[in-house]
Amino acid sequence: MKIQVEATDGYTIVSVDGRVDATNANEFEKSMMKVVEEGCTKIILDCSGLNYISSSGLRIFLIVLKKMMAIKGQFILCNLQPEIKEIFDISGLSSIFPIYTNKEAALAT
Amino acid sequence: MLQVNNQVDELTRVAGFLEELGEEWGLAMPLIFSLNLVLEEALTNIISYGYDDESMHTIKIYFRKNGEVLSISIIDDGHEYDPTLRSDPDITLSAEERPVGGLGIFLIKKVMDNVEYQRKENQNYLILTKNIKS
Numbered sequence: 001m002k003i004q005v006e007a008t009d010g011y012t013i014v015s016v017d018g019r020v021d022a023t024n025a026n027e028f029e030k031s032m033m034k035v036v037e038e039g040c041t042k043i044i045l046d047c048s049g050l051n052y053i054s055s056s057g058l059r060i061f062l063i064v065l066k067k068m069m070a071i072k073g074q075f076i077l078c079n080l081q082p083e084i085k086e087i088f089d090i091s092g093l094s095s096i097f098p099i100y101t102n103k104e105a106a107l108a109t
Numbered sequence: 110m111l112q113v114n115n116q117v118d119e120l121t122r123v124a125g126f127l128e129e130l131g132e133e134w135g136l137a138m139p140l141i142f143s144l145n146l147v148l149e150e151a152l153t154n155i156i157s158y159g160y161d162d163e164s165m166h167t168i169k170i171y172f173r174k175n176g177e178v179l180s181i182s183i184i185d186d187g188h189e190y191d192p193t194l195r196s197d198p199d200i201t202l203s204a205e206e207r208p209v210g211g212l213g214i215f216l217i218k219k220v221m222d223n224v225e226y227q228r229k230e231n232q233n234y235l236i237l238t239k240n241i242k243s
Contacts, residue, residue: 019124022117052142052146055212059210063209091216
């Protein structure tokens with residue numbers, strides 16, 4: 001797993017590459033919490049390089065979403081690969097996360 | 110057959126094994142993804158909740174392909190636990206109401222066509238089958 005954070009005025013784009021599973025969910029959580037704690041109110045998670053996720057990873061997505069909602073911020077996902085999107089659909093997460101097909105659309109919100 | 114220890118790091122080896130098996134059996138990438146997910150969820154449960162002691166335990170995983178039916182049997186010597194009895198999470202809840210966990214077994218049931226549990230000789234047998242006709 002590789003995480004890149006790009007903070008600009010008003011929003012932060014986090015790109016996650018590789019796998020988010022039970023072996024590295026803690027590391028992913030720490031990186032995401034760091035971004036949340038920096039006080040950004042709009043986080044866009046670019047998932048174009050995310051090629052695997054399990055419930056351990058989905059758990060962190062939900063934690064971040066709840067944290068952002070609590071501060072009236074936004075946590076937006078974009079560029080989900082079809083297999084990842086399917087897991088979101090099966091889990092009923094597609095209806096609670098704002099999901100966009102590309103970064104431009106996510107930025108426009 | 111694949112044998113793993115009750116350690117989360119073993120999941121990396123499971124993913125590698127599945128990729129090789131997928132190549133050998135000509136399985137499509139989305140199917141390998143699904144099988145990896147199912148195995149991770151089942152193994153993480155066993156590793157996290159199956160044992161009281163600190164000892165090393167071995168979990169055996171058997172893979173079979175019979176025509177278009179693929180089956181995975183996972184055998185562990187942990188506590189008796191029947192995951193098929195676990196009730197499904199309510200996936201219609203709002204983000205505020207939604208608990209952050211409890212998706213693992215649900216995902217296994219959704220991805221596979223049949224999930225069967227047996228307890229024999231102090232071991233848990235989880236038998237997962239899926240029709241892989243493309």
